[in-house]
Amino acid sequence: MAENSPSPGPADEGAGPRAGADPAPAPPPPSVWESLTSFRGSTSRRTDIYVGIAGFAFLLILWSLVTTFGWVGPSFLASIPDVIVRLYGMFAGHNAGHSFLWDIAISIYRVGAAFLLSAVMAIPLGILMSSYRIVNGLSEPIVHFIRYLPVPALVPLTVIWLGIGETSKITLLWIGTFFQLVLLIADDARRVPREYIEIGMTVGAKPRSVLRHIILPAMLPNMVDNLRITLGWCWTYLIVAEIVAANSGIGYVIMASRRYGNVDTIFAGVLTIGIIGLATDQAIRWAHRRYFAYLR
Amino acid sequence: MASPQPFIAIERISKSFLADTSAAPIPVIDDISIAIDKGELIVFLGPSGCGKTTLMRIVGGLETASAGRVLIGGKPVTGPDRQKGMVFQSYSSFPWLNVIDNIRFGLKFRDDLDEAEKERRARHYLELVGLKGFESYYVNRISGGMRQRLAIARTLAAGPDVLLMDEPFGALDAQNRDFLQAQLDVIQRSEQKTIIFVTHDVEEAVFLADRIFIFSARPARILQEVRVTDYLPTERNLETKDSETFFKLRNQILGITRAQALRTEQIMMGATPVQ
Numbered sequence: 001m002a003e004n005s006p007s008p009g010p011a012d013e014g015a016g017p018r019a020g021a022d023p024a025p026a027p028p029p030p031s032v033w034e035s036l037t038s039f040r041g042s043t044s045r046r047t048d049i050y051v052g053i054a055g056f057a058f059l060l061i062l063w064s065l066v067t068t069f070g071w072v073g074p075s076f077l078a079s080i081p082d083v084i085v086r087l088y089g090m091f092a093g094h095n096a097g098h099s100f101l102w103d104i105a106i107s108i109y110r111v112g113a114a115f116l117l118s119a120v121m122a123i124p125l126g127i128l129m130s131s132y133r134i135v136n137g138l139s140e141p142i143v144h145f146i147r148y149l150p151v152p153a154l155v156p157l158t159v160i161w162l163g164i165g166e167t168s169k170i171t172l173l174w175i176g177t178f179f180q181l182v183l184l185i186a187d188d189a190r191r192v193p194r195e196y197i198e199i200g201m202t203v204g205a206k207p208r209s210v211l212r213h214i215i216l217p218a219m220l221p222n223m224v225d226n227l228r229i230t231l232g233w234c235w236t237y238l239i240v241a242e243i244v245a246a247n248s249g250i251g252y253v254i255m256a257s258r259r260y261g262n263v264d265t266i267f268a269g270v271l272t273i274g275i276i277g278l279a280t281d282q283a284i285r286w287a288h289r290r291y292f293a294y295l296r
Numbered sequence: 297m298a299s300p301q302p303f304i305a306i307e308r309i310s311k312s313f314l315a316d317t318s319a320a321p322i323p324v325i326d327d328i329s330i331a332i333d334k335g336e337l338i339v340f341l342g343p344s345g346c347g348k349t350t351l352m353r354i355v356g357g358l359e360t361a362s363a364g365r366v367l368i369g370g371k372p373v374t375g376p377d378r379q380k381g382m383v384f385q386s387y388s389s390f391p392w393l394n395v396i397d398n399i400r401f402g403l404k405f406r407d408d409l410d411e412a413e414k415e416r417r418a419r420h421y422l423e424l425v426g427l428k429g430f431e432s433y434y435v436n437r438i439s440g441g442m443r444q445r446l447a448i449a450r451t452l453a454a455g456p457d458v459l460l461m462d463e464p465f466g467a468l469d470a471q472n473r474d475f476l477q478a479q480l481d482v483i484q485r486s487e488q489k490t491i492i493f494v495t496h497d498v499e500e501a502v503f504l505a506d507r508i509f510i511f512s513a514r515p516a517r518i519l520q521e522v523r524v525t526d527y528l529p530t531e532r533n534l535e536t537k538d539s540e541t542f543f544k545l546r547n548q549i550l551g552i553t554r555a556q557a558l559r560t561e562q563i564m565m566g567a568t569p570v571q
Contacts, residue, residue, distance in 0.1 A: 195384045196390065199389075202382045202456070204406065292392075
């Protein structure tokens with residue numbers, strides 16, 4: 001009780017007169033909980049990591065509770081141990097005669113190739129769109145039109161045109177990312193402050209040099225962010241592409257398992273994509289912090 | 297003294313913008329002519345949005361006039377180049393380069409100089425603006441005042457004939473602004489550049505200028521030319537601001553600009569300006 005209620009005892013009287021003589025004590029730093037829950041509070045990086053891990057842990061605990069107590073049947077939701085055992089089996093190659101590693105590799109290859117192709121085409125085109133009205137005028141309406149087409153709707157066409165090989169899959173992924181990316185890149189280039197470009201022109205730089213020495217480095221941090229986000233979309237379209245008569249890849253493994261009702265395999269595949277996504281995302285974020293340290 | 301062939305001749309410049317909302321073009325500059333001699337520091341003084349920056353940008357070749365022309369050294373201005381250096385209020389240096397590389401950027405496109413000479417000049421301007429010791433600092437790590445000094449160093453390093461400064465100290469606090477104004481005065485005396493300085497700060501104008509051109513509200517006309525050198529010595533320092541002459545001149549000009557600021561406000565609000 002004494003701790004809860006403010007006591008009008010001698011302790012208070014002692015503090016009163018002395019407060020004027022001493023320098024006012026600094027207010028105690030906000031506790032971790034306070035800084036996490038206050039409006040637009042700031043936290044240390046370490047705290048952020050712990051909170052992120054806690055979020056995952058919560059999800060895992062929820063998952064194991066649901067499966068342990070049988071709230072959801074095993075034909076709908078596989079338990080964590082089942083998924084881990086299944087993953088082990090897949091990597092050992094008990095599945096389709098080859099290791100799951102091979103499926104992962106082929107999926108990474110498809111995403112990587114399509115994404116690289118998109119980036120290599122979108123970066124110069126996007127920058128040219130922002131630099132020359134003619135390029136923008138000709139390409140922007142077309143890009144917007146294609147951007148709105150649902151990628152799955154194009155599957156029949158790519159199969160007719162390109163067959164069922166790698167080309168058709170990579171093309172699908174490319175359609176899904178290129179047309180989004182080119183607009184984002186053009187926007188990044190447009191947002192370079194006019195002052196930077198005019199500084200270039202008034203120290204004698206020609207348009208080519210302005211592009212190379214000013215626009216490119218100025219837009220680079222935002223561009224890397226946009227590349228990171230579109231890489232995520234690329235993984236989304238992977239599943240669409242791997243439905244198309246594929247016999248390999250993470251998406252194929254997931255789709256094939258659905259046919260046989262192997263929920264644990266589906267979970268194993270989904271988890272794998274999630275982990276690869278998280279890892280690449282974190283790697284790019286790290287590189288961003290490392291190479292664009294001058295922004296802070 | 298206006299010689300028969302001034303270094304910079306602004307000849308009957310007019311400019312109007314096409315607005316999105318109305319078919320009629322909006323006049324911004326109305327038939328301005330100014331003759332500037334080599335080595336002069338000219339201030340364009342006027343309320344925000346009156347067209348003084350636009351006129352300076354036309355001199356720099358960054359914008360085109362609707363009528364009239366600008367001659368520098370007898371040649372008409374056709375576009376931006378190394379002859380006309382620019383110092384902006386914000387985004388005045390590149391954040392991805394450190395201090396010394398920002399200054400080197402001013403020399404990057406000087407094919408007439410060898411690398412050793414470029415380096416010598418970069419170091420010279422680094423020292424001139426007092427940034428020695430900060431070579432490896434990135435722009436976001438130095439203060440606003442240092443950033444503006446950096447921008448001045450880079451612009452001077454490019455070797456321009458004319459320095460165009462667009463409210464370069466506008467975003468600085470009062471102490472920093474005082475300090476930079478005094479420093480610009482020192483730099484001006486050692487470099488002997490022709491400078492056009494745009495500002496809405498009367499005290500800054502009086503302190504820096506050889507001549508002040510007071511702009512009217514939009515569309516800009518020259519209301520009055522004040523030859524500051526008739527009242528104040530060419531060499532000035534912070535004590536100059538305490539002198540009675542300075543104070544009188546400042547108040548006199550303030551009287552003119554206050555009326556114009558009011559008119560600009562009314563024009564911006566879309567009301568009929570009080571004549």
